[in-house]
Amino acid sequence: MDKAGTSNQESLLKLENFLCFAIYSTANAVTRAYQPRLAALGLTYPQYLVMVVLWEEENQTVKAIGEKLSLDSGTLTPLLKRLETAGLITRRRDTVDERQVLIGLTADGRAMRARAEAVPVAMGKAFxxxxxxxxxxxxxxxxxxxxxxxxxxxxx
Amino acid sequence: MDKAGTSNQESLLKLENFLCFAIYSTANAVTRAYQPRLAALGLTYPQYLVMVVLWEEENQTVKAIGEKLSLDSGTLTPLLKRLETAGLITRRRDTVDERQVLIGLTADGRAMRARAEAVPVAMGKAFxxxxxxxxxxxxxxxxxxxxxxxxxxxxx
DNA sequence: TATAATTTAATTGTGTGCAATCTATTTGAC
DNA sequence: GTCAAATAGATTGCACACAATTAAATTATA
Known part of the structure; x- marks a missing residue:
């Protein structure tokens, strides 16, 4: 205890010292910074990440995408449906194991990759x-x- | 272009190289890691941050809290209403400038601070x-x- | 001192995140 | 081979984030 009667632990509850808050607020800033650069593609930041995963390898299961991005089906299922509605991806049940849903790219989704290459270039400068x-x-x-x-x- | 006909920029579109994704996925992991430690207090991670800001200084405006946390009223208004319903904070219009809403702590909200001091200790180890x-x-x-x-x- | 511009919160609508649960399918133990 | 356990994805419910808009109050300016 110091003279004022405050404990030594007090500084541990100061926002200024929080590593967690630095991560949290930077992550929010990342999403906000990507938004205007992704607007031309009509993608949100998480949708962009899913497209990046699919540009690396087509026809992945929802589970595989979820493991790469640390997201579960509760997040991915509606997101993937929106990408499907946008005409960028395809969703079809695996005929061998019908529990699985394979996510593929449409021609539009594949073609978007070339335009997307400008994004990391622009963001590299922003960081x-x-x-x-x-x-x-x-x-x-x-x-x-x-x-x-x-x-x-x-x-x- | 290399032999395979892929551009040099290809590596820029690989998830593995994304600084943004490292931030994004770590921030998600932070929220998930805090959750079980905050469950005893009945707080979510963003709610915990608001309480930390108020433990540092009572009777701040929504705007002041928003600036410290980089959050706007669209996020804060419902969150603050939930903290009010939980009996942790008070919300009252400033009588001098009635545009502003002053956020204060209840006795319960103030008392929670002592219990909350265990959180950064536990999380420090987790990091x-x-x-x-x-x-x-x-x-x-x-x-x-x-x-x-x-x-x-x-x-x- | 009217009134236009600004400021502060609240509201609305969309899109995540994630826990918990549910359904369908497949695998395993016997 | 049958039934229990495990797996994959979808669904539900709640709580953020944030853009865009609205409403009320204050300040600035002509």
Whole structure:
């Protein structure tokens, strides 16, 4: 306790010191910053991520996409339906295992890739850090994310 | 172009290289990791942030809280109403400037602070990094967030 | 001092995130 | 081979985020 009677732990409850808030508010800023650049493609940021996953490999299951993006079917199912309505992807049951739904690209969805290449270029500048900084920051975040995911298992 | 006919920009559209996705998925993991620790308090993660802001200083306007958390009234108004219903905060119009709504704490809301001090302690371990790492990562994220915010103005 | 411009919250509508539950299908244990 | 367990996806319900609009109050300006 200091003279004012406040505990040493007080500084732990200050927003200014929160690593979690730095992550949270930066993530919100990322989504907001992408929005005007994705508007030309008619995509939201999570929809853009799904398209990126599909441009890397077509005909993935909902589960596979969900594992890559850490999103569950409650989030993906309606999102994928919107992409289907937009004419960018196809959804069809796997004939071998009918529990699975395979997500493919339409010609429009495939063609969008060329236009999408401008997005990371523009965003790279917006982040305002060089390749090396981005790389080390990315790996630090990912290792922290993995720590957080592991910690949830422990609490349960 | 390489032999396969793919452009050099291809690697820019790989999820694996996305700094934005590292931020996005880590932020989601943060919210998920906080959830079981905040369940005892009956708070969501954004609600917890609002309470932290109010524990630092009572009787702030919605606008002041929004500026600190980078959230607008569309997000805050319903969230604050839920905290009011939960008996943690008070909402009253400023008598001097009736456009403003002052947010205060109830006795219950004030008392919650002591119990909340366990949260950053538990989460500190979950993040799995030491104080210095957390500090530098936080400042890197904040400077990047500021860059992103500035970049949005430029696009508009 | 009228009134136009600005400011503050609230509201509306869309799109996530995620827990919990449900249905259909497949796999496993016996 | 049958039935229980596991798996994949869809559905439901709740709580954000945020753009766009609205309403009320205040400030600025002619």
């Amino acid at each position: 305002g850090c060089n390749m090396d900084e981005a790389k080390s920051l990315r790996s630090e975040l990912i290792s922290m994310r993995d720590n957080l995911v592991d910690s949830i298992e422990e609490v349960k | 799995g990094c030491n104080m210095d790492e957390a500090k530098s990562l936080r400042s890197e994220l904040i400077s990047m967030r500021d860059n992103l915010v500035d970049s949005i103005e430029e696009v508009k």
